[in-house]
Amino acid sequence: MLKKIGILFIISIVIIACNSTDEGETGIIDNFNRGAMLTHIADNIINPSYESFKNQMVALKLAGDTFATTPNQTNLETLRTFYVNAYIDWQNIEMFNIGKAEELNYSFFMNIYPLSSVDLESNISSGTYNLDNDNYHDEQGFPALDYLLYGVANSDTEILSKYTTDTNATNYKKYLLDVLNQMNSLTEQVVTGWSSFRSEFIASTSNTATSSLNKFLNDYIEYYERKLRANKFGIPAGVFSSTTLPEKVEAFYKKDISKELALESLNAFISLFQGKYKGNVTATGLSFEQYLEALDRKDLATAITSQLFAAKAEIQTLNNNFNQQIIDDNSKMTRAYDELQKAVVLLKVDMASALDIQIVFIDADGD
């Protein structure tokens, strides 16, 4: 009998060993092909989004170079146009916190707001700063450009003078170029890194805390909850504080694009959910929406899309300038927030639960 039990133990251990060594291996033949979904997302959504933004970033940097060489009204206007275009396009890639972007903390260097304008000014006047340092996250990226192109003085003439006649003009120009170079070089690294990371990304479909699929889904949901819902709406609308904080809106100095940025961000989020690129079907492929449907949760997939569109409709009624909206009538802003919030529940509770995403590695017995 001891022998039999011994054999049983050996078999069991073999089963366990097989299980742990084969982890991460794929070869899906069940009714939903996660590898195909990730491939579609990688090739038809992430890749074109990255390429598009990279081009925007290059154009922005060139316009910055031109402006720094010849700071005049025309070049300022051009630079501003490229800034707005790039900032809008950025909304399509901020949620991809994967590979090189995750490793470099890309989005922290690109879009942490509100900007610390006091620190930024002291960087310029002293000329000593290190944009690679984590302490300088809120003194660079798009919010810094926003300030340097719109907020550094009250009128265009005065803004231009900062780069021409001001005693610190050289430092202003240098800071502007440093910010642009930093953004451009990080973007290049991320986009280059992506092409080598792609194959790893689409292959990692297992259900473990470290698989691409799970991390991507987690980041995706977290992006919605934090960067979109909280940062763009909740925080400035005073949801998390006892008073409203209208100065914490995105693109505070440009002012009239905060709604456009938010809508672009939400569109990008919805597009990814539906397997589209910037709202368009560019190639057929599987999406999170179809993933839920494959799991017999069409009810949930429908609930999520209709809630996201409800939020979008609510946002469309707002002033182009969120700062102004909050000051004039914050209740409209909080109503938009509430609609966005309802989708958080569907994403974080219902969708995460339906997909049974492994998030933390801790023993559980299902209660």
Added chain:
Amino acid sequence: MKNYIKKYLNQQTNVAPLAVFRIFFGLLMFASIVRFWANGWIEELYLAPKFHFSYYGFEWVKPIGDFTYVLFIVCGIATLFVAVGYKYRLAIITFFLSFTYIELMDKTTYLNHYYFISVLSFLMIFLPANVYFSIDSYVKKRSYQNVPKWTIDSIKLLLGIVYFYAGLAKLNSDWLFRAQPLKIWLPSKYDLPLIGNNFMQQEWFHFAMSWGGMLYDLTIPFLLLYKRTRIFAFVLVVFFHIFTRVLFPIGMFPYIMIVATLIFFDANFHQKIISFLQKFLSHLSFRLKWRNLNVSSSDFEARKIVLRTSNYNFSKSKKQLIFPIIVIFFTIQLLFPWRYLAYPGELFWTEQGYRFSWRVMLMEKAGYTTFKIVDGKTGKSFMVDNKDFLTSFQEKQMSFQPDFILEYAHYLGDHFTSQGHKNVEVYAESYVALNGRMSTKFINPKINLYQERESFKHKNWILPFSSEIKIKGI
């Protein structure tokens, strides 16, 4: 009847199963403690969080800073003492107290099998597990062949309760007729080799696993009790627990259960394990002797003499103490899981009387709960970012369990009051999804939770379970 009981209590049986149980229990617990430490969970679960969720009445049990490591060391040493049977009673009491203290520090980490370890080690305090093949018996130079039969039976009974009650808990419509939550969990194991992409995705397989699991839990204690079905039952035990180990992150539990069910085997089997261990040890001591020449062989042989006595009996005074404790212990074990009947509402929804009842693997439940701090006078309010106070694991557990929500609401109330906020009121915005149903509102958002007190009474601020798909059953 009285005679029968008296006769039963005096019945003796071979001690070997109890001794083997003690050894394996000690070693597995040691492995559990080491594993817990090695995974960094002491830091992550007990030292990193700012705030800990306490069991009602045990709010005083908290992690003790860096001394928490000392607590784990003490617990770990106790397991080894239990395994070798050295100062057994002191060791098992130390283990019971330290392990239970650890479990009481934060209920976020509650697992049924941790509770099982606590109750089992409590029971073991009263069992003579060290009278044979132990250092205690070696030191006392006295070893027993037999112990009262009830001592071994009590472990079987406890195991039987665990399985049978786990089976009873599966007699509900979600488990049996909707194959929930397995219908959610199994397809998500698509990356398992061999079975991940076919069986795991099939609905019939989810139902087969649900019904199989229920039948397994209800029948396994009986199959293990009868000699004819025992081997078959043990094969099932091994298969079932290995399978669950492969599927779910349940840590050491499967191994603990596999080893624990060995207690059902007869003494011959355990005697073989012991003679195997004896051979191994004598081989070891021979080599030790050979190396340390200064230990004279005669000295060694002299110490080895252990008087073998046949029957171990509890003294009369011990009996007077132990019997009532054992009876009360099992009465509580049998009745406690039914306490949920005293509460209105759906058990899976309110979780009133859910814990400590061997309800395992029954729910895929997730929630999203945020809190609004309101100034009761001015009506001004703001939302709390849970990440400021809770770890992601704590937030996850808090979000769907009412007692967590209440405790956290009080913590927030106290925190913001101490920060100088006036007339603090705390409201929860909470949504919960259960076993594949759409999420619905969980907590009455109009109730100021800061005013509500924890108690054993029904929590009337939990909104009733409103899904059209009701849960019927035990």
